[in-house]
Amino acid sequence: MQVSVLFSGGKDSSLSAILLEPFFEVELVTCGFSLLPVGEVASQTAERLGFPHRVIKPDTSILEKAYDMIMQDGFPKNAINYIHKSFIEHLATDDNINFIADGVRRDDRVPVLEHSEIRSIEDRFGVHYVCPLKGFGRAAVNELVKEHLIIEEGLSENVLKADYETELREIISQRNGSGKIKEIFPTHVQSHVIERRKADRTEQHD
């Protein structure tokens, strides 16, 4: 069975792929609107993890609509959820994709699909949407990350990650200046995966 794992280059999506690897043929997929080289950054990380990777560019109208939402709301939650859901629906229309995996953890709030949205996507498109970390709290995820990944953590404005926030920030910066970003986005710690721990892959080839 094949699974397409939503991949930002962060620890949660990387760990999700690692947890699925013994049971699925894993490919990583990154959403990129070509505003910034987020796809290339993700590709490099994917290569270090040892997984095949694709950058997928959904219709630019999705980023435009998200931009309108965030400028109206003054906070990023709805815009990020909108891009997330649109990207998953975009993947779900691909006849070759049967399982879509998302790195969402137990305590994550954004981006998260509502239960009804999950059921709707699974029913409309005939796909399975799975979240391998949904039943894991932050501390348990950290234990697994420590065993399998080498990461760097930093404030969100200093770490180039291939998540939805990165290109949303960029479009706001281009149109409204960097002051607007500081107004809208809370600063938070981001993780970026540097390397996979060697022991991990050795074990799998025992």
Place this chain on the structure above:
Amino acid sequence: MQVSVLFSGGKDSSLSAILLEPFFEVELVTCGFSLLPVGEVASQTAERLGFPHRVIKPDTSILEKAYDMIMQDGFPKNAINYIHKSFIEHLATDDNINFIADGVRRDDRVPVLEHSEIRSIEDRFGVHYVCPLKGFGRAAVNELVKEHLIIEEGLSENVLKADYETELREIISQRNGSGKIKEIFPTHVQSHVIERRKADRTEQHD
């Protein structure tokens, strides 16, 4: 890292153990009050799956309190949730147990811990409580089960499983007769694991 997986002999707890196996040293633990040989049934299944297994007997007062609850309620939900939570707390007090895994799926309703109960148990006892299938819907679980397990399914009164319901049914049958069981428990389909698919273990030793 070691994990103790709550084990009933059913497909969800078996699959949870299989999903964790590449990343943890797995042991299976079954709750048994010695009213019926549920521990022996679970042990046989555990052996076929290839995991070490322990039967753990919490204080009988837990079954007694659950009996009082179910007789008062007239339905099993609260009593089953009570045994479930008590058993997890019992495990969490064991200094050698750091990770407790539960086979609960995305759509499961009983037994399920509330979010606040999970946080409370993790904080009070310093354990990680993880649910590998929490982010998987029924159809996705069935796909994985098909690949890894051979199961038999039957109505709940005909399949001897090592779940909390089995001994609750027995204590009611002993004290109030089998008619009372039919009144309280809805009939539902239960799964029992017969065997692990060979390909599964071969792959892991590639």
